Amino acid sequence: MSQLDILDVPAKVISVDRREGDAFRAILYAPEIASRAKPMQFINVRVQESLDPLLRRPFSLSDVNPHVGTIEITWMVVGRGTKMMTQWKPNQTVHVLGPLGNGVGPDFLENKRKLILLAGGTGFAPIQLLGVRAREKGVDTILIYGAKSRHLLMNTDRLKEVGCKICTCTEDGSYGSKGLVTDMAELQLELIAEEKIDPENLVALGCGPTPMLAAIENLFADTNIPLYISLESKMACGYGLCQGCAVRAVDPQRGYYRVCTDGPVFLAKDVELESE
Amino acid sequence: MDLSVDVGGFVVKNPVIAASGVLGYGEEYARVGNIDWFGAVTVKGTTLRPRHGNCPPRIWETPSGLLNSIGLQNPGVDEVITHYLPQLAQFDVPIIVNISGETYEEFQEIAKKLADCPHVTALEVNVSCPNVESGGMAFGTDPGSCYRATKAVRRSWPGPLIVKLTPNVTNISEMAKAAVDAGATCVSLINTLLGMAIDIQNKRPALGNIKGGLSGPAVKPVAVRCVWEVFQSVSVPVIGMGGVFSWEDALEFIMAGASAVALGTAVLVDPYAPKKIVDGIQSYCESNGIDSMSSIVGIAQV
Numbered sequence: 001m002s003q004l005d006i007l008d009v010p011a012k013v014i015s016v017d018r019r020e021g022d023a024f025r026a027i028l029y030a031p032e033i034a035s036r037a038k039p040m041q042f043i044n045v046r047v048q049e050s051l052d053p054l055l056r057r058p059f060s061l062s063d064v065n066p067h068v069g070t071i072e073i074t075w076m077v078v079g080r081g082t083k084m085m086t087q088w089k090p091n092q093t094v095h096v097l098g099p100l101g102n103g104v105g106p107d108f109l110e111n112k113r114k115l116i117l118l119a120g121g122t123g124f125a126p127i128q129l130l131g132v133r134a135r136e137k138g139v140d141t142i143l144i145y146g147a148k149s150r151h152l153l154m155n156t157d158r159l160k161e162v163g164c165k166i167c168t169c170t171e172d173g174s175y176g177s178k179g180l181v182t183d184m185a186e187l188q189l190e191l192i193a194e195e196k197i198d199p200e201n202l203v204a205l206g207c208g209p210t211p212m213l214a215a216i217e218n219l220f221a222d223t224n225i226p227l228y229i230s231l232e233s234k235m236a237c238g239y240g241l242c243q244g245c246a247v248r249a250v251d252p253q254r255g256y257y258r259v260c261t262d263g264p265v266f267l268a269k270d271v272e273l274e275s276e
Numbered sequence: 277m278d279l280s281v282d283v284g285g286f287v288v289k290n291p292v293i294a295a296s297g298v299l300g301y302g303e304e305y306a307r308v309g310n311i312d313w314f315g316a317v318t319v320k321g322t323t324l325r326p327r328h329g330n331c332p333p334r335i336w337e338t339p340s341g342l343l344n345s346i347g348l349q350n351p352g353v354d355e356v357i358t359h360y361l362p363q364l365a366q367f368d369v370p371i372i373v374n375i376s377g378e379t380y381e382e383f384q385e386i387a388k389k390l391a392d393c394p395h396v397t398a399l400e401v402n403v404s405c406p407n408v409e410s411g412g413m414a415f416g417t418d419p420g421s422c423y424r425a426t427k428a429v430r431r432s433w434p435g436p437l438i439v440k441l442t443p444n445v446t447n448i449s450e451m452a453k454a455a456v457d458a459g460a461t462c463v464s465l466i467n468t469l470l471g472m473a474i475d476i477q478n479k480r481p482a483l484g485n486i487k488g489g490l491s492g493p494a495v496k497p498v499a500v501r502c503v504w505e506v507f508q509s510v511s512v513p514v515i516g517m518g519g520v521f522s523w524e525d526a527l528e529f530i531m532a533g534a535s536a537v538a539l540g541t542a543v544l545v546d547p548y549a550p551k552k553i554v555d556g557i558q559s560y561c562e563s564n565g566i567d568s569m570s571s572i573v574g575i576a577q578v
Contacts, residue, residue, distance in 0.1 A: 006308045008547055046545070051493045051521060052340045055545060097308070097547070236335055236342060237544040240304035242297070243346045244335035255328030256349070261304065274332075 006239055007032050011096040014070060016088045021151035022076045023122075024086050025062070031069030033098045037061055038105055039130040040205075040230055040265050043071065043098035044238035047081045055236050056097065057081045060126035060207075060264070063158065071096075074125045074154060100238045101264045104130065104205075104228075113201040114140045114192065116225070117164075118216050120181055120208020121147045124154045126230055127207055135162040142192075143167065144184050146212075150175035181208065182215040189223060199224035205265070206230070210273050217268045227268040233259040248272040277561055279315075279554065281535050281569040284462030284513045285436030286370055286397050288315030288536055290554045291569055292526065295517050295540035296320055296374035296400060296440070297346065301360035302367065305547070313550040315536060316370040319356065321402050323375075324382050326352035331484030336473050340519075341494030342541050343471055345485035348376055348405060353386050361395040370397035372438065376405055376412065380428040388432035397436065401429050401460075403451075404442030404467035406489045413470075416442040419454035426458035438515065441465040441506070443495075448502045449509035456510045463506060464515035464538065466499045492541040493519040500532050507533025507574050521549065523556020530569070531576035 011030035019025050033043065044056040063072035077083045088094065109115065115134045119127045124145055134141045146169040147153045153175060156166050168176030169184050177184060192202070206216050207230040220227040233245035240261035247257050250270055257263060257271060279290040294317040299305050301319060311317060329349030336343040350356065356373070364371055373396050377383035383401065390396050403416030403425050415425040426439050439455035441448055443466040452463045468489025473482040481487075499518025507514055516534030520526050521542045529537045542549040566572055 003306055004308070008308065053337060054340050054342060054492055054541070055337050095546075234333060234335055234337075236344075236541075237298075237547075239308060239547075241300050242335065242344070242544050243329060243349050244344060246329060246332045246334055246349075248332075255326075256332075 008097045010093040013088045020155050023154045025074045034066045034069050037064045037099040038103035041099040041101045041103035043096050046095040047084045062125040062128045112203050116204035117143045118206035119145045120212040123208030131159045131164050146181035214273045229268045230265045231259045290315040291536035293538040295538035298540050298543045302364040308547040311367040318372040321348040321374045321376045336482040341492040343488040345483045345488035357393045365395040372398045374400040376402040384428040387429040400438040406470045419450045422451045423454040423458045426455045430459035436461050438462040442467045444470050452506045452510045462513045466518045504532045523553045533574040
């Protein structure tokens with residue numbers, strides 16, 4: 001048994017700020033988690049020390065700085081918990097459990113020449129950290145990012161700064177191209193095909209609403225490019241105890257996966273995406 | 277101070293037990309906490325054959341509560357015996373296996389298999405699961421069925437035998453008496469309260485399985501009342517559970533009549549809860565001149 005590699009730490013809030021549009025960002029001082037965290041892992045946060053709301057809230061890490069010991073989460077308000085978090089004040093402490101989930105290790109980018117990132121809405125948050133790490137390794141990275149409307153897009157400057165190619169779209173055309181992530185991904189895949197890169201040297205990862213993930217899965221089914229997806233689920237514990245965050249496996253023998261410990265990143269072909 | 281207490285044929289080193297369904301088989305929890313913090317651990321509801329569990333969504337938060345409809349997802353008793361119990365046995369903590377049958381015969385068969393396993397200290401007979409189609413809670417809502425299910429286990433399991441009761445009845449004491457008449461050495465209560473919620477954004481039930489079991493601080497007063505009533509009607513020890521989140525909660529249950537408490541939802545929210553609760557009970561006892569757990573069990577009874 002692996003022992004004590006997940007910690008529940010009192011993390012000091014360094015800052016909470018409103019970003020562009022509807023997004024908020026908090027930077028927390030949690031060196032024990034920052035030193036361990038891999039891209040696409042998440043934390044389970046106790047919004048406040050009370051019994052209501054009762055459960056922690058899971059958030060992916062949008063950035064990690066192990067040198068100064070900070071982690072960053074980026075979110076939009078969808079309910080009580082996320083709303084309360086916008087009221088966090090610098091220097092207060094919040095309990096953070098992590099790092100959780102498998103995330104992606106260094107082998108994910110092994111032998112890869114190009115990484116294709118596909119994000120929808122708040123699905124951009126974990127993608128940002130993966131994009132940064134990929135660029136640090138010198139992997140050519142393209143982000144295809146969309147949302148319903150401009151205010152639902154998160155700030156992509158961090159990825160721009162590290163030299164990631166960014167294509168943005170909105171369904172209503174209020175920012176970037178008008179259309180869906182899938183439309184833009186289709187175009188980009190055609191361009192990538194012209195580069196004649198061996199599919200073994202390509203890898204794609206998507207994070208966003210279920211219909212978007214289902215659509216990109218269809219699109220990538222016609223290619224030989226391995227597509228990973230990172231899933232979101234309501235969860236209680238975040239580390240495999242409760243079986244609450246089940247997602248149906250394609251393999252009927254397997255039944256269900258737990259998004260928290262079997263994921264949150266899965267090979268797209270391994271999970272059944274059920275639209276809510 | 278010595279916090280040990282007898283819970284019906286076996287002794288736990290402290291009165292804080294892991295409830296069924298929150299500790300997996302120990303391997304996940306061991307990444308975060310110390311299994312030895314618990315006085316005993318209860319293994320998740322184990323059935324004769326593997327069960328994949330219910331359709332998601334399986335959990336839904338309510339005010340100070342958690343609705344779940346996991347549906348007894350487990351690999352089946354054979355796999356539990358060969359693979360999971362030996363690894364859990366590495367820890368120096370008594371293992372209670374929670375078992376669930378669809379028929380009396382199944383209960384007897386599961387118990388028989390576990391009787392041959394050296395790692396099991398006690399069985400907890402689940403006659404109270406609200407999340408399965410057949411069996412489950414049906415056994416625990418009629419005294420005759422509760423008696424027969426307990427008796428079926430008693431026939432093939434000679435050791436400590438706990439029966440876990442549902443609060444979804446008019447008179448929980450009748451169920452407790454039936455279980456004890458059939459040979460239970462301990463009763464544990466409460467399992468979750470049957471409940472449901474509607475997701476108004478999707479205009480449909482919040483849980484994939486429509487109804488679920490409510491746990492957490494929201495159910496605590498119901499649980500304390502049930503423990504109070506059952507303590508008065510049976511002479512075997514009671515394990516109290518339902519919204520125990522703090523050492524104060526634990527003492528409330530103990531003073532109502534519980535010999536020990538079990539933590540469920542609390543562990544999901546705070547993995548360090550067992551340690552905090554054991555330490556809190558310890559300091560309370562020390563500062564109040566209490567020298568044994570048994571001296572405060574049911575002390576509030578009037």
